[in-house]
Amino acid sequence: MIELGVNIDHVATIRQARRGHEPDPLQAALLAEQFGADAITVHVREDRRHMQDDDVRKIRPALMTRMNFECAVVEEMLRLVEEIQPQDVCLVPERREEVTTEGGLDVVGGFHLITPAVQRLQSQGMRVSLFIDADKDQINAAVNSGAKAIEIHTGRYAHATDGNVEREIDRIRRATEFGVSQGLRVNAGHGLNYQNVSAIAAIQDISELNIGHSIVANAVFMGWEKAIKTMKELIVTAQLQTLRPRG
Numbered sequence: 001m002i003e004l005g006v007n008i009d010h011v012a013t014i015r016q017a018r019r020g021h022e023p024d025p026l027q028a029a030l031l032a033e034q035f036g037a038d039a040i041t042v043h044v045r046e047d048r049r050h051m052q053d054d055d056v057r058k059i060r061p062a063l064m065t066r067m068n069f070e071c072a073v074v075e076e077m078l079r080l081v082e083e084i085q086p087q088d089v090c091l092v093p094e095r096r097e098e099v100t101t102e103g104g105l106d107v108v109g110g111f112h113l114i115t116p117a118v119q120r121l122q123s124q125g126m127r128v129s130l131f132i133d134a135d136k137d138q139i140n141a142a143v144n145s146g147a148k149a150i151e152i153h154t155g156r157y158a159h160a161t162d163g164n165v166e167r168e169i170d171r172i173r174r175a176t177e178f179g180v181s182q183g184l185r186v187n188a189g190h191g192l193n194y195q196n197v198s199a200i201a202a203i204q205d206i207s208e209l210n211i212g213h214s215i216v217a218n219a220v221f222m223g224w225e226k227a228i229k230t231m232k233e234l235i236v237t238a239q240l241q242t243l244r245p246r247g
Helices: 009-016 025-034 053-062 075-084 111-122 136-145 164-181 197-201 213-222 224-243
Strands: 003-007 039-043 067-071 088-091 127-132 149-153 185-189 208-211
Touching (some): 025 039, 025 053, 025 224, 039 053, 053 067, 053 075, 088 111, 111 136, 136 164, 197 208, 208 213, 213 224
Parallel strands (some): 039 067, 067 088, 088 127, 149 185, 185 208
């Protein structure tokens, strides 16, 4: 059954607005698990705009599920990952001037840097995923790097309008099918919300959706528990509907 990874970065964003102690990302992570999260996703950026090193140090040993640690392919971050030892690592592109991740990792162009990072982390027992666009060449490069998983960047779908929506869904579906045929675990995420998540969750071979901003934003109005449970219900329902026999 499809899993939900709850990204708690923007809980930390709210805390960092005052450089105080609340809301506490650790508490957010533990409650998210209680409310149905299958994994807790964190992204320590190089500029430390939200999650801090001490946050992940506290969160990792406290989790009952698993940690999905997103990071750039730079030595500083790889060393932090090796210290924390999350179950999953997702290597992502990162530019300090961007507000949020704007596209997938160029595994083809950065193969000589990405492959050693993948092998380095997986040799320590961590499952490495590469955050990439729904592109066959990038998927092939991910396979050749030795990565065990990919996460398809769904930003183009999330921002598509009118006739482009179905085209983007089809791109993600075809990329998912190809990735699975190559032996990869296929996850997806970015820009998914309560209005657009069902179409992606209905793609049967997607294993996990990682969602953060929309859940945190809606928790302001409906509360953390309802925000997570509602999202989990949407994705599970969408996938179950595709599994029902027809006729």
